[in-house]
Amino acid sequence: MIDVRQEDNVLLRVEHLQKHFGGVSAVDNVSFEVRSGRIKSIIGPNGAGKTTLFNLISGVLNPDSGRIHLQGRQIERKPPHVIARRGISRTFQTMLPFTNMSVLENVMVGRHVRTSAGMLRVALRTVGARREERGIRQTARHWLDFVGLGALADRPAGSLPCGQMKLLEIARALATEPKLLLLDEPAAGLNIRETEDLGQLLFKIRDRGITQLLVEHDMSLVMDISDEVFVLDYGREVAEGSPQEIQENPDVIRIYLGQDDVSGRGKPAPCSK
Amino acid sequence: MSGELILQLLFTGITVGCIYGLVAIGFNIIYNATGIINFAQGEFVMLGGMCAVWLHGDVGLPMFVTFPAAVLIVTGVGILLERLIIRPVKNPNVLSMIIITIGASIFIKGAVMIIGGKQTFPLPHFSSEEPIRIGGAAILPQDLWVLGITAAIVVGLGLFFERTLTGKAIRACAFNRRAASLVGINVSWMVLLSFALSAAVGAAAGVAVTPITLISYDRGTMLALKGFSAAVLGGLGNSTGAVVAGFVIGILESLSAGSPLSHYKDAVALVVLMGVLFVRPSGLFGGAEAGRLKKF
Amino acid sequence: MGKLNGLAILILIAILAILPKLLTNPYHISLMIFVGIYCLITLGLSLLMGYAGQISLGHAAFYGIGAYATGILTTKWGLPVELAMVLAVLIAAGLALIVGIPALRLRGHYLGMATLAFGVIVYVFFEAAVDFTGGPTGLAGIPFLKVGRFQFDSDLKFYYGVWVLVVLVLILALNIVHSRIGRALRSIHSAETATSAMGVDASKYKIQVFVLSACTASLAGGLYAHYMMYISPTSFGFRFSITLVTMVAMGGMSNLWGAMAGTCLLTILPETSSVFEDYFLLIYGGILIVIMMFVPQGFLVGLGQLIQRLYTGSKRQKRVTVG
Numbered sequence: 074m075i076d077v078r079q080e081d082n083v084l085l086r087v088e089h090l091q092k093h094f095g096g097v098s099a100v101d102n103v104s105f106e107v108r109s110g111r112i113k114s115i116i117g118p119n120g121a122g123k124t125t126l127f128n129l130i131s132g133v134l135n136p137d138s139g140r141i142h143l144q145g146r147q148i149e150r151k152p153p154h155v156i157a158r159r160g161i162s163r164t165f166q167t168m169l170p171f172t173n174m175s176v177l178e179n180v181m182v183g184r185h186v187r188t189s190a191g192m193l194r195v196a197l198r199t200v201g202a203r204r205e206e207r208g209i210r211q212t213a214r215h216w217l218d219f220v221g222l223g224a225l226a227d228r229p230a231g232s233l234p235c236g237q238m239k240l241l242e243i244a245r246a247l248a249t250e251p252k253l254l255l256l257d258e259p260a261a262g263l264n265i266r267e268t269e270d271l272g273q274l275l276f277k278i279r280d281r282g283i284t285q286l287l288v289e290h291d292m293s294l295v296m297d298i299s300d301e302v303f304v305l306d307y308g309r310e311v312a313e314g315s316p317q318e319i320q321e322n323p324d325v326i327r328i329y330l331g332q333d334d335v336s337g338r339g340k341p342a343p344c345s346k
Numbered sequence: 347m348s349g350e351l352i353l354q355l356l357f358t359g360i361t362v363g364c365i366y367g368l369v370a371i372g373f374n375i376i377y378n379a380t381g382i383i384n385f386a387q388g389e390f391v392m393l394g395g396m397c398a399v400w401l402h403g404d405v406g407l408p409m410f411v412t413f414p415a416a417v418l419i420v421t422g423v424g425i426l427l428e429r430l431i432i433r434p435v436k437n438p439n440v441l442s443m444i445i446i447t448i449g450a451s452i453f454i455k456g457a458v459m460i461i462g463g464k465q466t467f468p469l470p471h472f473s474s475e476e477p478i479r480i481g482g483a484a485i486l487p488q489d490l491w492v493l494g495i496t497a498a499i500v501v502g503l504g505l506f507f508e509r510t511l512t513g514k515a516i517r518a519c520a521f522n523r524r525a526a527s528l529v530g531i532n533v534s535w536m537v538l539l540s541f542a543l544s545a546a547v548g549a550a551a552g553v554a555v556t557p558i559t560l561i562s563y564d565r566g567t568m569l570a571l572k573g574f575s576a577a578v579l580g581g582l583g584n585s586t587g588a589v590v591a592g593f594v595i596g597i598l599e600s601l602s603a604g605s606p607l608s609h610y611k612d613a614v615a616l617v618v619l620m621g622v623l624f625v626r627p628s629g630l631f632g633g634a635e636a637g638r639l640k641k642f
Numbered sequence: 643m644g645k646l647n648g649l650a651i652l653i654l655i656a657i658l659a660i661l662p663k664l665l666t667n668p669y670h671i672s673l674m675i676f677v678g679i680y681c682l683i684t685l686g687l688s689l690l691m692g693y694a695g696q697i698s699l700g701h702a703a704f705y706g707i708g709a710y711a712t713g714i715l716t717t718k719w720g721l722p723v724e725l726a727m728v729l730a731v732l733i734a735a736g737l738a739l740i741v742g743i744p745a746l747r748l749r750g751h752y753l754g755m756a757t758l759a760f761g762v763i764v765y766v767f768f769e770a771a772v773d774f775t776g777g778p779t780g781l782a783g784i785p786f787l788k789v790g791r792f793q794f795d796s797d798l799k800f801y802y803g804v805w806v807l808v809v810l811v812l813i814l815a816l817n818i819v820h821s822r823i824g825r826a827l828r829s830i831h832s833a834e835t836a837t838s839a840m841g842v843d844a845s846k847y848k849i850q851v852f853v854l855s856a857c858t859a860s861l862a863g864g865l866y867a868h869y870m871m872y873i874s875p876t877s878f879g880f881r882f883s884i885t886l887v888t889m890v891a892m893g894g895m896s897n898l899w900g901a902m903a904g905t906c907l908l909t910i911l912p913e914t915s916s917v918f919e920d921y922f923l924l925i926y927g928g929i930l931i932v933i934m935m936f937v938p939q940g941f942l943v944g945l946g947q948l949i950q951r952l953y954t955g956s957k958r959q960k961r962v963t964v965g
Contacts, residue, residue, distance in 0.1 A: 357857075383751040383754075383755070396850045399846055422924060431931060431935070435935055437824040437932075438752060440749070440750035441691070441695065441697060441750075441895075442934045442935075442938060444697060444699075444750075444751060444754045445887065445891060445930050445934045446930065446931055446935060448699070448884065448887075448930060449926075449927045449929070449934065451926055451927070451930070452884060452923050452926055452927030452930065453923070453924055453927025453931065454920065455923050455928070456924030456926075456927055457924055459920075459923060460920060460924065461920065535856055568762075571755075571758065571759065571762060573761075574755055578752075578755070609714065609766075609772075610767070610770045612762070613762070613763045613766040613770075614795030616759040616763045617759075617898070618757050619755065619756070620758045620760065620763070622757070623744075623745070623748055623752055623759075624744040624756075627748065627752060628918050640919075
């Protein structure tokens with residue numbers, strides 16, 4: 074299903090990305106690469122510009138200047154649905170499930186971008202449309218099982234507890250068959266056990282050949298699963314390297330000093346009880 | 347068109363523009379405090395006029411008592427609206443609030459129709475009915491009353507929002523509700539106050555303009571639409587903009603009434619509204635924020 | 643679309659088929675024709691407002707455009723009815739596209755006001771363009787609806803004609819709802835940012851469903867024109883736009899069957915007593931307020947919930963007395 078061949082190719086290249094809000098630089102001359110098949114994490118204190126970066130990459134925001142390339146093609150300033158079609162999908166830190174649909178239907182929406190029956194064909198229920206619909210349902214179920222939510226397929230999406238809702242968002246994003254999966258604080262509010270399970274899931278995703286870019290506060294998860302870490306503070310790059318290098322980097326240690334919470338979690342997590 | 351006709355139409359436009367501006371201010375007060383657009387705003391104006399007709403005509407009160415009494419009654423209606431219909435809504439989303447306030451406006455219209463009937467009612471001018479001649483055109487003293495009352499309201503509200511603690515508290519709710527409640531502002535009271543103020547402003551407009559335009563139960567809808575045009579044109583939430591925009595729309599509408607397109611006069615304000623919404627939703631004076639709707 | 647819906651459609655067809663035999667008063671057949679015509683509008687509006695979550699407070703305009711377009715094309719330009727009807731729908735679709743593309747970029751209140759303004763502008767046009775539309779006195783002499791040689795010159799024929807169309811539109815709408823398009827629409831309603839990130843082109847679908855709803859509304863307008871053979875602007879104003887929204891809201895916004903039920907109720911009920919006419923505004927206003935405050939899923943679902951609550955309440959009471 075996913076092309077696993079391009080191991081060392083650069084999948085995503087961000088070049089001199091700049092974004093201001095009023096007088097504040099949310100993202101200030103940020104450049105990095107994400108290599109195909111790898112897991113890269115972006116860390117940094119709260120307000121460092123991490124979610125803005127995600128919003129720029131996924132097309133929710135337009136940069137003031139700079140470039141974003143996916144497999145060599147420019148994607149900055151493209152609308153979000155076009156970027157999704159090109160192969161980037163994401164989860165949301167604030168969690169945006171489709172509460173008016175079931176869990177399975179949420180994942181089925183993820184299949185929308187890889188299917189094609191239009192209003193006329195579905196209204197007339199052509200043979201092709203019906204066949205495509207069966208395929209959508211089947212594939213959606215597959216991804217739901219992949220993240221472990223298979224038993225909850227017919228529950229209303231809004232009724233899921235926080236941790237499972239996060240898994241639903243991941244399943245939904247995976248259903249789009251992305252080349253690159255953006256995960257916005259997937260571990261926020263998860264306990265230690267759940268975080269470990271999440272790490273295992275992210276490895277499973279990597280084994281499918283899907284490249285992953287995370288924004289995350291949970292240092293144990295970041296250090297465990299990342300191939301590379303990129304550190305952001307005040308919108309600017311502080312350091313980039315392997316987890317080991319980052320842990321020993323004095324600049325990184327300095328920006329995290331003065332945080333009461335050693336894990337770097339400053340914001341109230343969405344899943345905390 | 348002759349110069350005198352244009353001047354006359356200009357005067358009419360300014361008077362009508364005052365009313366649109368006041369309706370727009372009413373929209374802005376509630377929108378600023380709550381993020382809701384109160385479709386029933388036009389009914390406040392209609393109620394002001396109708397109450398004045400009843401108080402003066404049937405009850406026999408003199409005009410200087412009728413005016414504040416009518417405003418007071420309609421303020422009460424505004425408070426009832428907020429308490430009974432707006433506040434109890436559990437999950438306010440935009441679509442529901444729109445339909446609820448439309449429902450409220452229709453309900454009020456229906457109630458007035460049953461109580462008062464379908465006919466058009468007059469109200470005596472506040473002072474003399476003798477037109478004043480200026481440069482070949484005529485102004486009614488009532489037009490000056492409308493202008494004066496509008497000015498008083500604009501200045502009064504300006505002072506209220508800038509100088510008084512309560513006024514600043516309402517503005518604080520507009521910027522950030524959560525922060526406002528965290529510093530001890532009773533947001534719930536501010537919302538109530540905003541509805542009360544809006545109703546009062548609308549009612550004042552209604553009483554002031556009825557001697558000129560007469561009043562009937564169904565005037566509210568078009569007033570709401572045109573007032574909303576002024577609010578959006580001026581930048582939603584911006585009250586100076588609202589008044590200026592009210593004048594612009596009033597004058598445009600009045601001039602079209604003197605042109606061969608006079609039958610389309612009512613559409614003028616609405617074409618302006620659609621134009622602004624399509625081209626520049628933040629209006630003439632609104633910042634980029636006005637173009638994006640607040641969440642409530 | 644599911645077996646339940648399929649069964650419901652068969653039952654509906656059966657009821658519609660025998661209804662004329664049961665209705666002895668010809669006035670009632672006429673009433674059912676109106677229910678059918680209005681259902682064509684509300685089915686489309688339900689897709690737009692209920693499923694896609696957009697607002698249209700001016701839909702009477704498309705209804706009117708359909709009526710006036712076919713009326714003018716047949717009376718003033720002498721076109722055959724079949725052609726005029728098709729052109730009327732195309733004209734409405736075109737206008738919906740022109741207005742919809744900029745309007746549907748707006749959200750919430752702005753969209754509501756834009757559609758409301760559009761509705762009133764069209765109404766003012768109907769009243770003011772006297773040479774074109776006949777102005778307030780209306781347009782008369784509209785010919786019978788016909789298809790080829792077959793003329794719909796009796797109420798009975800019109801009844802079957804209209805309801806065949808309604809059932810067709812209902813089937814198409816149900817198919818759309820239970821498809822990837824339907825899910826896309828609902829996802830736009832629920833979380834537009836998220837669905838864009840999943841690759842759904844929200845603008846495209848909003849515009850498509852807006853145009854579709856304009857098409858069904860204008861089709862209804864054309865049928866209305868050829869049924870009454872006379873039209874005037876008062877049928878196409880703000881009051882009717884709100885009636886339409888009330889019909890959809892009553893049945894539960896995102897419920898096609900509910901929209902039809904709401905349409906049926908709000909068409910038939912006013913005819914049961916003249917009191918309704920005077921209290922029309924009061925009742926409609928009250929319905930809108932009550933529904934949106936307490937039972938936004940519609941009165942059918944709300945009624946069902948109420949019955950359920952009463953039932954479980956009485957069971958609990960029994961348990962108390964026994965234990």
